[in-house]
Amino acid sequence: MSETADWEALGLDPTDDAEAVKRAYRARLKVVGPDRDPEGFQRLRAAYEAVMTGLEAPRPPAAPEVDPDLTGRLLATVAAHRAAGNEAGAIAAIDAAMAAHPPGSPAAEAIEDALLGGIALDRVLSPGLFMAMVDRFDWRDANGRAAGTDAERHAILLDRVAAEEWIAGLRASADPLDQAMVATREEATRLVSGDLDAAGRNRVRTRFEELRQHAMFVLHRFDGGALARMREAVEGPPLLGDIQPEPAGGRAGGPWAVPPGTPADTATTTRRKIPLGTLILIGALAGLGAGVPALFRDSSPPLLDATEARRRLEAADQPWVLFHMEPGGTRVDFAPLVPLRRAIADLRIGVNVAEPATLMQMPENGAVPGFLAPAEMRFITMRLRFPDGSLSPIRRYDLPGKKS
C-alpha cells in the first residue's frame, strides 16, 4: 500500500502523534475485526504497522537551506587570498562569511564543513590561517562538529594543532635552547656557543624527539644549520663520510652564495667528482675559457716563449701534470702546462687507457684545468701536439698509491 492508502485505511490525516494513530486503529478494529472482515483486517493491520514503523524510525535532519553558491564563493575567495600570500585577507574572508550567519545555522555549518573538507588538511596551508580556523570553529573539541563528521580527519587536525602549539611554545620560550631551535643558523650559533652540560644535552634530545613527532607538519620550517648547531652542542662535530667540508672563508653574502665576480675555483670546484664518462667533456669545455670557470682556476703565470716552452716540454724532468692529495681525494692539476702553452697546439688525455684520445684545448685565458680524480682512476696518459703539427711521445702518470 502507498503511504496515503495507509492513512486512509486508518481513517486519519497524516500526523506525528503515535497515540492518535493507536486510537484510530482501535476505533477501526471495531468496524473491521478479524472475525467480521478478515481481508479488511489484514489491510488495516498492515497500514497500522507501516505507519507506526514510519513514526518510530529516526528522521533524517532537514537539509539545510543554504545558498548553494555560498561555500563555493567563500572557498574561491580564500584560495585567491592564499595564492597572493595574504593570510590576513583569507582569515578576514572567513570571518565575514561567518558574521553573516548565526552560529549553529545551516549556513554556518555548511561553511565549516566546506573548510574542513576543502582546505583544513592542505599541506601548504599557512599556520596562521589554520590556527584561526581551529579557534573559530573549536576544532579541538572532541565532541564538536569536526570530530563528529570525520573522526580520522579530526585526528589529523589535532596532530597539526599539537605541532603548531609546540612550535609556538618554542618561539615564546625564554630558554635559549628553545629559541635556538627555531632560530637561523647565525642566531643559533650565538645562542648556543659551546658544549652543553648534561641537562642541556637532555633538553636538546627531548626537543629533537618532539620535532620528530611533529615532523610531518613543521620540519620543513626549521633552519637545518640551527638544528645541526644544536646537535653538535650535544655530541660534537658531525660524523663525516666520503664528502668533506669546504674550506672556511670562501663564501660571502650567504652560506650558499657564490658572489658575482668570484672565481668559482675554491670550494665548489674542488669537491666535484667527475666520473670517467664525464671526463671527456673536459676537452670540449676547456675551449670555453672564462665561460666555464667552475672547472678551472684563474691563474696568470708568466708565459714562456715558444722555443723555451718546447724545450721544457720535451725535458724528462718537466712534469705535465701534478697530483694534490686533498680531503676529498686526489686533485689532477694541469698547472705545469699553463706557462708552456705557447708550444702546445692541443693536448690529448686518457684515463686508465694507454692511448690518450680525448682532445683538450688549452684555455687561452690562462685558466688552469683540473679536476678531482674519480675513485676508479688509476693513471692518466697524455700526448701533446706542437704548433708545427708534430706529436710528443705519450707520457703516463700514475696516481699516488694507485700504481698498476
Add this chain to the structure above:
Amino acid sequence: MIPSIRRAKVPLSGERLYAWALGAPYHLLHGSPVDGWDGPYSRSDRKAQQEMLGRDWGVHGREDLVTRLNNLGNDGHRRGHREQVNRFSTTWRPNVAAAREAWRGTIREGGEDAGEAARDLWLLDVVQADVRGVRSAPLLAFDAARGIMLARDGLLLGWLSEDEAFDYMLDVARDAGRTYGSWAEFGADYLLSRSVWAGTFESDAFDHAVERLLRDKASPWVSTPWAQPGLAVPRPVRPWNAGVPVWTLERG
C-alpha cells in the same frame, strides 16, 4: 658546448624581464632568448619542446601543463628536500653511521633500491659536511627556474595566454625575490637544489650555464637589478580561477 647567450629582438623590461630571467639556465640551454621571446616557436623548436615536455614532464597539452605548474607552485621538490636535509641535520652520530652502512650495503647488492640508496647516502654525507651551506639553503630556485621554463613553453606553444603565463611567472619572481638577495645567491641555490634533486655534484652543462649567466655582459643576470620593489608580497588579490596555473605565495 654551451650555446651563446641569445637576446630577443624586442627584449622584455622591468619586472617581466626579471621574472623571465629566472628561467635563464633553461632558456640558454634550449637556445631561447634569455630576455624575452620572438614570437611563437618555429616548427622545429615547437617539435623539440613538445617532445621534451612529453618525455620529461608527461605534458601533452594545456591541462597537463596547468597540473604540472600547480604542482611546482604548491610543493615542487623544495619542501621534501628541506625536510630531508633537516632530518639529516638532526640525525645523531650513531644513526649516521648505521644509515651509511645500511645504504652502502644496499648499493653493493645492486637492485632497484640501489639508486635511491646512493642518493640518500650522498645527501647524508653532504649534510654532515654542510657542503655549499646546504643545511640552511632555501632549495627553492630549482623549482622556480623550472616553473618559469614551463610557463615560457606554455606561452610559446599557445597553451597559456600571455596574461596567464606572466601572472604565474611574476608570482615565481615574488617568491624568489623575497627569498634571495642577489642573482648570485639564486644561481648558487639553483645549482645546489638541482644537485640535491640529482643526488650528485657531478658537473654538467647547467653549472656552466649558471657561470656564464653570472658573468656574461649579455646576461640579464648581470644587467638586471635583483631588487624589484614592485614585486611585493602580498600582491593584489586576483579573482580565483581554478583552470589557470598558480604559483602560491602562501607559506605553509
